[in-house]
Amino acid sequence: MTPCPVALSRDLPPGGVKRVFARGRELALWRGASGQVAAWDNRCPHRGMRLSHGFVRGDRLACLYHGWQYGTDGTCAHIPAHPELCPPATIRATGCDAAEAGGVIWVAPEGYAAPPELPRGLVALRSLTFRCDAARLARICGLEAAPVLYLPDHPSLVILPNPLPGGQVEAHVLTAPLPAADRVAAVHLTEALRRAAEAEETA
Amino acid sequence: MSRDHAVNDWYPVADTVRPGARATRLLDTDLQVAWDGAAAAVTDAAGTAHPVQIRYGHVWTCLGAAPRALFEISEAEEPGRRLVPCGRVRVRCSPLRAVENFLDIAHFPFVHKGILGAEPQTEVFPYAVKIREEVDEVWATQVRFHQPQAAKSAGGATEIRYEYRVPHPMAAVLYKTCPPRPEAWDVIAIFVQPVSETECIAWPWMALYDDESSHAEMVQFQQEIFVQDRSILENQLPVRLPLDPRMEIPTRADLTSIAYRRWLKRRGATYGAMTEAQ
Amino acid sequence: MTFTLYNDVLDAECYKVRLLAALLGLSPRIAAVEAHPGAGHRAADFLALNPAGTLPVAAAGDLVLSGAPAILVWMAAAHDVTDRWYPRDPGPMAQVQAWLETASALAATAGALRREALLEHPAPSGAAQSAEALLRRMELHLLLQGMGGRGWLVGTHPTVADIACFADVALAPDAGIALDPYPALHAWTLRLRALPDFLEMPGIAPLHALVDPLTGHR
Numbered sequence: 001m002t003p004c005p006v007a008l009s010r011d012l013p014p015g016g017v018k019r020v021f022a023r024g025r026e027l028a029l030w031r032g033a034s035g036q037v038a039a040w041d042n043r044c045p046h047r048g049m050r051l052s053h054g055f056v057r058g059d060r061l062a063c064l065y066h067g068w069q070y071g072t073d074g075t076c077a078h079i080p081a082h083p084e085l086c087p088p089a090t091i092r093a094t095g096c097d098a099a100e101a102g103g104v105i106w107v108a109p110e111g112y113a114a115p116p117e118l119p120r121g122l123v124a125l126r127s128l129t130f131r132c133d134a135a136r137l138a139r140i141c142g143l144e145a146a147p148v149l150y151l152p153d154h155p156s157l158v159i160l161p162n163p164l165p166g167g168q169v170e171a172h173v174l175t176a177p178l179p180a181a182d183r184v185a186a187v188h189l190t191e192a193l194r195r196a197a198e199a200e201e202t203a
Numbered sequence: 204m205s206r207d208h209a210v211n212d213w214y215p216v217a218d219t220v221r222p223g224a225r226a227t228r229l230l231d232t233d234l235q236v237a238w239d240g241a242a243a244a245v246t247d248a249a250g251t252a253h254p255v256q257i258r259y260g261h262v263w264t265c266l267g268a269a270p271r272a273l274f275e276i277s278e279a280e281e282p283g284r285r286l287v288p289c290g291r292v293r294v295r296c297s298p299l300r301a302v303e304n305f306l307d308i309a310h311f312p313f314v315h316k317g318i319l320g321a322e323p324q325t326e327v328f329p330y331a332v333k334i335r336e337e338v339d340e341v342w343a344t345q346v347r348f349h350q351p352q353a354a355k356s357a358g359g360a361t362e363i364r365y366e367y368r369v370p371h372p373m374a375a376v377l378y379k380t381c382p383p384r385p386e387a388w389d390v391i392a393i394f395v396q397p398v399s400e401t402e403c404i405a406w407p408w409m410a411l412y413d414d415e416s417s418h419a420e421m422v423q424f425q426q427e428i429f430v431q432d433r434s435i436l437e438n439q440l441p442v443r444l445p446l447d448p449r450m451e452i453p454t455r456a457d458l459t460s461i462a463y464r465r466w467l468k469r470r471g472a473t474y475g476a477m478t479e480a481q
Numbered sequence: 482m483t484f485t486l487y488n489d490v491l492d493a494e495c496y497k498v499r500l501l502a503a504l505l506g507l508s509p510r511i512a513a514v515e516a517h518p519g520a521g522h523r524a525a526d527f528l529a530l531n532p533a534g535t536l537p538v539a540a541a542g543d544l545v546l547s548g549a550p551a552i553l554v555w556m557a558a559a560h561d562v563t564d565r566w567y568p569r570d571p572g573p574m575a576q577v578q579a580w581l582e583t584a585s586a587l588a589a590t591a592g593a594l595r596r597e598a599l600l601e602h603p604a605p606s607g608a609a610q611s612a613e614a615l616l617r618r619m620e621l622h623l624l625l626q627g628m629g630g631r632g633w634l635v636g637t638h639p640t641v642a643d644i645a646c647f648a649d650v651a652l653a654p655d656a657g658i659a660l661d662p663y664p665a666l667h668a669w670t671l672r673l674r675a676l677p678d679f680l681e682m683p684g685i686a687p688l689h690a691l692v693d694p695l696t697g698h699r
Contacts, residue, residue: 007664008664011664011668015690018661018667019659019661020661042440043439043440045451045452046451046452046453046454047439047451048439048440048441048445048451049435049438049439050438050439050440053434053438053686055688055689055690056690057689057690057694062689064313064314064435064686064689065310065313065314065435066307066309066310066313067312067313067322067325067689079454080309080312080313080322080325080326080694081309081325081326081327081454081455081456082326082327082454082455082456083325083326085454091452126624126664126665127664128620128662129661129662170662180628180629183628184625184628187621187624187625187628191621218518220518220519221518221519221520288518289518290517290518290519290600291517291518291600291601292599292600293598293599293600293601295598295657313689314686316681316687316689317687321697322689322692322694322697323694323695323696323697324697417513418515418519419513419514419515419519419521420513422513422515422517422518422519423488423489423490423491423513423515426490426491426517426683427490427491427682427683428683429683430490430491430599430655430683430684431683431684431686433599433655433683433684434654434655434683434684434686437655
C-alpha cells in the first residue's frame with residue numbers, strides 16, 4: 001500500500017511534535033534538532049501518556065508526564081526520576097517508517113513503501129481538514145478517489161488526501177511555484193473547495 | 204469491567220458549600236442530589252432513595268445493599284485546622300487513573316513546574332510502600348521531594364516530606380509537611396466520583412494549618428494543581444487503568460502505583476480498569 | 482503604577498490579564514475570588530466593586546475596570562512605552578479592535594465549552610460549530626499573515642489582540658477541541674508561548690523544550 005501523507009514538512013520544524021493519523025493508527029510525529037523525522041505510536045510505554053503532548057530536546061522526544069526521553073531509534077535514553085539509571089533497552093517507543101519527499105512527510109503504517117511519484121518543483125501551500133470523506137473530496141474536485149489529486153480546473157494545484165478517523169479527510173495542498181498573489185488566490189480556492197464539499201455533505 | 208465491587212462503596216456526589224440541587228451520575232446511574240444546608244437526599248430515576256452521609260465537606264452516597272464503612276480521616280476533627288472543600292472538576296478519564304496520578308510524585312517537575320517541582324531536581328528518592336493488612340489500605344511513607352512552592356503557606360522552596368494513603372479504590376489521602384507547623388502534617392485528599400468507567404468528577408478536599416492565606420487562595424492553589432493534572436489524565440491511553448503488569452512499564456519511583464494496582468486487583472475493584480492486555 | 486487584579490485561576494478571561502501583565506513586566510496584586518465552589522463573585526463585597534458579578538476586575542485607585550478587553554487595552558496603553566502592544570495607527574488600532582471582538586466570540590463558544598467540560602456549566606447549543614468556524618477563520622488569517630511575513634494577528638509584533646485570542650485557543654483541548662487541523666494556529670500558539678516571561682495557566686503547559694535540564698532555566 002502507498003504510505004500516508006501526514007503533514008507538510010514545513011509545518012514540522014526542528015523541535016516540533018504533533019499528532020497525526022495513518023490509516024486509523026494514531027501517531028506522534030516529531031522532528032529532532034538535526035532534522036530527522038520519526039512517527040511513533042502515540043503513547044508513552046511508561047504510563048500511556050500521548051507522546052504528541054511531549055517536547056523535543058535535541059534529538060530526543062520527551063513525554064510531558066514524567067519527562068522520559070526517547071532517542072530517534074525509539075529507545076528510552078533518560079528517566080528523570082532516576083537520573084543515574086541507564087534505562088533498559090526493552091523500554092522503547094514503537095513506530096512506523098517515516099520519510100520525506102517533495103516537501104511532504106509520509107508514514108507507512110504497514111512497513112516501508114515508496115511515496116507516489118509527484119511532479120518536480122512543487123511547493124507546499126497548506127494543510128486543511130474537511131468534514132467529509134476522501135471520496136467526496138475527490139468528487140468535488142471532479143475526480144475519482146486517488147492518492148494524488150491533480151485538479152482538472154486548476155492545473156497548478158495538487159492535493160494529497162489523508163483519511164482521518166470519524167469520516168473526515170485532511171488535504172495537503174501543493175502548488176507549482178506561483179507569484180505571491182496567486183498563492184493567496186490558491187489558498188482561497190482551497191477554502192471554496194471545502195465550503196462546496198461540506199455543503200454537499202449537509203445537503 | 205463489572206461494578207459489583209464498586210456499588211458497595213460510598214462516593215461523593217455534592218459538596219456542602221452551598222445549598223442546592225444537582226443532577227449527576229454515579230457508576231452509570233443517574234441521580235438527583237439535594238442539599239438544603241442541613242440534610243441531603245439522593246434519589247435515582249426510579250425514585251429510589253439511597254443512603255446519605257455528610258462527611259469531609261461532601262454529601263456521600265452508596266448504591267449497593269451492603270455498604271462498606273467510609274474511611275476515617277481523624278484530622279478532620281482536629282481543632283485549628285481549616286477544612287477546605289475545593290469544588291469539583293470533571294475529567295474524561297478512568298476514576299482509577301485520577302487516583303493513581305494523585306499518588307505520583309515523579310511528574311511534579313513537568314506537570315506542576317515551579318510549584319511542586321522543577322528541573323533539574325527530578326530525582327525520586329527511595330521510599331517505603333506496603334499494604335497494611337490490618338486496615339486493608341495502601342500506604343507509602345518516607346517520601347520526600349524538592350519543591351519550589353509546596354503550599355500556599357510555604358513561601359519558598361523546601362524539601363517536602365509526604366505520606367500517601369489509599370483507603371478506598373477511588374479516594375486517596377496525602378499527609379504532607381506543614382510549612383508553618385513542622386511537627387504536624389497538612390492533609391490533602393482527593394475524593395473521586397466515578398461517573399462511568401471512563402469519566403469521573405474529582406472533589407479535592409484539604410484540612411490545613413494555615414493562618415495566613417485566605418480561603419479563596421487555598422481553594423485556588425489546589426484547583427490550579429488539579430487542573431494541571433487534568434490535561435494529563437485526559438490523554439492517557441488506554442483510558443481505563445491497565446492492571447496487567449505487561450501493559451505499562453513502571454520503575455522504582457512507581458512503587459505506590461504498583462501496590463495500588465495490585466491492591467485493586469486482589470479486592471476485585473476493577474470498575475474503571477482493564478485486567479488483561481488488549 | 483500597580484493595580485489589584487481580582488482573579489480566578491481557572492478563568493480564561495483572568496488569565497488574559499495575568500499573561501499580558503507578565504509580558505509587560507507588571508506585577509499586579511492578586512486578590513483571589515473563589516468562584517467555585519463558593520460563588521465569591523456573587524458576594525456583596527464583590528458586587529459592590531462590579532455589579533455585573535464578572536471576573537476579571539482591575540482596580541487602580543479610583544479606576545475600576547471589568548472585563549478582559551478593557552483591562553488589556555488599559556494595561557497596554559498605560560504601561561507599554563513602545564506602543565506596540567496597542568498600536569495607535571488608525572488601521573492597526575481598528576484591526577486590534579476587530580480581533581478583540583473575535584476573542585469575545587471565542588470566549589462565548591470555545592470558552593463556554595471548556596467551562597462545561599470542567600465545571601459542568603452548560604454551554605449554548607451550537608457552540609462547537611461556532612467555535613470551529615472561528616478557529617478556521619483564525620487559521621486562514623494566520624496562514625495569509627505568514628505568507629506576507631507577519632507572524633501575529635495584526636502586524637509583526639504581538640498585540641493585545643493576540644493575548645485576547647490566545648487563551649481560548651490554547652485552552653481548547655481542555656474542551657475536547659483538538660488543534661491538530663490548524664497548523665498555522667498551532668505555530669502561532671508556540672510563538673506566543675516562546676515569548677520571554679510567558680506565563681502558563683492550568684491547561685497550557687510551559688515550553689519545557691526551552692528549559693536547560695542541567696540548570697532548570699530557560
